[in-house]
Amino acid sequence: MIIASQKPIDEIKEYIKDYKKILIAACGTCVTVCLAGGEKEARELAELLSLDGDQEFRVVTPERQCDSEFLAEFDENVGWADVVLSLACGVGVQYMAERYVKKPVVPGLNTSFMGTNRDAGYWTEMCQGCGNCVLEKTGGICPVARCSKSHFNGPCGGSADGKCEIDPSTDCAWQLIYDRLKSLDQLEKLYETIPPRDWSTSRDGGPRKIRRPDVAIEEG
Amino acid sequence: MAEEKSKLQRLFEAGEFVVTGEIGPPRGADVEHVHKAAEGLRGVIDAANVTDNQTSILRMSSIAGVLLAQQKGVEGVAQMTCRDRNRIAIQSDLLGAWALGIRNVLLLSGDHQSFGNDPQAKNVYDVDSVQVIKIMADLKNEGRFLNGKKAKTAPKFFIGTTANPFADPEELQLIRLKKKIKAGAQFVQTQSIYDIDRFERWMEKVREWGLHKEAYIEAGVIVNKSVRSVEVTQTVPGMSVPDSIVERMRKAKDPKEESVNIVLEIIERIKKIEGISGLHIMAIGWEEIVPEVVKSAGLLPRPTLN
Ligand code: SF4
Ligand code: SF4
Numbered sequence: 001m002i003i004a005s006q007k008p009i010d011e012i013k014e015y016i017k018d019y020k021k022i023l024i025a026a027c028g029t030c031v032t033v034c035l036a037g038g039e040k041e042a043r044e045l046a047e048l049l050s051l052d053g054d055q056e057f058r059v060v061t062p063e064r065q066c067d068s069e070f071l072a073e074f075d076e077n078v079g080w081a082d083v084v085l086s087l088a089c090g091v092g093v094q095y096m097a098e099r100y101v102k103k104p105v106v107p108g109l110n111t112s113f114m115g116t117n118r119d120a121g122y123w124t125e126m127c128q129g130c131g132n133c134v135l136e137k138t139g140g141i142c143p144v145a146r147c148s149k150s151h152f153n154g155p156c157g158g159s160a161d162g163k164c165e166i167d168p169s170t171d172c173a174w175q176l177i178y179d180r181l182k183s184l185d186q187l188e189k190l191y192e193t194i195p196p197r198d199w200s201t202s203r204d205g206g207p208r209k210i211r212r213p214d215v216a217i218e219e220g
Numbered sequence: 221m222a223e224e225k226s227k228l229q230r231l232f233e234a235g236e237f238v239v240t241g242e243i244g245p246p247r248g249a250d251v252e253h254v255h256k257a258a259e260g261l262r263g264v265i266d267a268a269n270v271t272d273n274q275t276s277i278l279r280m281s282s283i284a285g286v287l288l289a290q291q292k293g294v295e296g297v298a299q300m301t302c303r304d305r306n307r308i309a310i311q312s313d314l315l316g317a318w319a320l321g322i323r324n325v326l327l328l329s330g331d332h333q334s335f336g337n338d339p340q341a342k343n344v345y346d347v348d349s350v351q352v353i354k355i356m357a358d359l360k361n362e363g364r365f366l367n368g369k370k371a372k373t374a375p376k377f378f379i380g381t382t383a384n385p386f387a388d389p390e391e392l393q394l395i396r397l398k399k400k401i402k403a404g405a406q407f408v409q410t411q412s413i414y415d416i417d418r419f420e421r422w423m424e425k426v427r428e429w430g431l432h433k434e435a436y437i438e439a440g441v442i443v444n445k446s447v448r449s450v451e452v453t454q455t456v457p458g459m460s461v462p463d464s465i466v467e468r469m470r471k472a473k474d475p476k477e478e479s480v481n482i483v484l485e486i487i488e489r490i491k492k493i494e495g496i497s498g499l500h501i502m503a504i505g506w507e508e509i510v511p512e513v514v515k516s517a518g519l520l521p522r523p524t525l526n
Pocket of ligand 1: 133
């Protein structure tokens with residue numbers, strides 16, 4: 001899922017300082033689960049921001065901000081507001097802005113990564129959406145997102161005691177890959193040299209899109 | 221036009237015990253700095269690496285540094301990391317390096333930018349070090365770039381890389397070294413050795429795998445200038461500095477002298493290890509000491525080629 005965290009309160013205040021009626025749009029999906037932009041966080045934020053003065057706040061929580069089906073019911077509230085403070089991921093914020101052409105929409109979160117919850121209050125990155133998944137070769141551990149140098153052919157010289165050279169609280173992806181392939185009795189996979197990859201399937205190829213004729217609705 | 225084959229390569233091929241050094245380029249555009257460092261090493265070592273923004277500290281480029289060193293009669297080894305350049309820039313810069321008379325290249329991953337003064341920088345890592353070795357070897361052997369297009373005048377570098385005997389997981393590090401050599405690495409410089417017992421054990425494995433027969437292996441050593449410098453080295457990920465060495469430095473009346481003693485003892489042991497073809501001496505910030513170390517280690521005069 002998409003992991004995000006709330007922006008510093010002063011940054012948010014700066015974004016909305018020129019407006020009187022503020023619609024805080026939470027999102028009921030990923031950011032609810034990662035405790036950054038759900039209904040609860042939106043209400044807390046509204047409370048905190050109203051301490052300051054004469055701004056008015058309303059909170060709405062569509063099931064998903066990245067889906068037009070769920071946005072329609074908020075048209076009226078958006079009409080009321082001077083600005084929408086979106087607590088969705090970057091997709092939701094942009095989708096809101098596209099739908100409400102004349103309404104300023106500002107982000108309340110920093111969208112961080114695709115990852116998972118490891119422990120109470122602890123999330124880690126798992127996938128970078130590189131568009132050409134290599135997990136079969138690496139025992140199901142992603143070298144693109146989880147190795148700090150995106151190495152494909154083994155660990156750099158900074159891997160020590162299972163940790164990455166950049167910081168002792170980051171696991172070295174290649175230690176994890178090694179341990180896992182060893183336990184699967186598949187170490188021979190590590191002898192294969194993976195050639196330079198085609199990054200055009202990643203962000204490097206420009207904004208990406210997927211078209212699926214098989215699911216497209218035919219005209220006529 | 222410089223010779224096709226570097227002096228370094230010819231010395232290895234002649235079976236000499238090679239000595240290389242290292243020049244850290246200046247944090248500025250200062251010519252004198254590199255010229256002076258090179259003059260101090262001339263005749264003392266066979267070739268000098270010029271580092272590529274080592275530990276991600278912004279400095280003069282390695283290729284420019286090698287060129288300056290070569291002006292003073294010290295053959296250079298250009299370093300090239302995968303951190304700052306994509307496949308286009310790496311190949312392009314190395315075409316230029318060859319055209320300018322540079323013959324040795326050391327290809328490596330590069331320290332992550334979070335170590336340096338620009339942790340805000342975007343890194344590249346378009347290719348990794350195994351892949352970049354293969355790219356440069358294919359260019360040499362087949363005259364083709366990675367994209368398959370033919371190069372007009374393909375560079376034929378003597379290709380080196382690094383290995384860290386003290387990094388984890390040990391077996392996977394050896395597999396990776398094997399891949400680097402298979403990809404085309406001809407010489408290997410190891411991470412600096414303080415824990416010589418552990419290094420000897422690692423070399424046993426290297427011999428078991430036969431890697432010392434497929435590439436020339438140079439053992440790396442650092443001459444630390446102070447107690448503080450050893451203490452800092454001990455904290456670097458992937459470095460293995462036994463406490464006993466730090467203690468010896470702390471207790472020494474003259475830490476500089478003790479540091480030289482320690483290095484000389486390590487070199488003595490290194491010289492006896494089967495499969496080692498040379499020594500790589502680093503003394504960043506204390507280059508003046510290198511001649512004394514090489515001399516005391518009985519490695520002078522340096523061999524010449526006819
Ligand atoms: S290889 Fe690519 S698609 Fe697969 S997990 Fe890693 S980043 Fe995601
Ligand atoms: S220590 Fe491991 S995870 Fe970190 S950059 Fe090196 S190989 Fe990648």
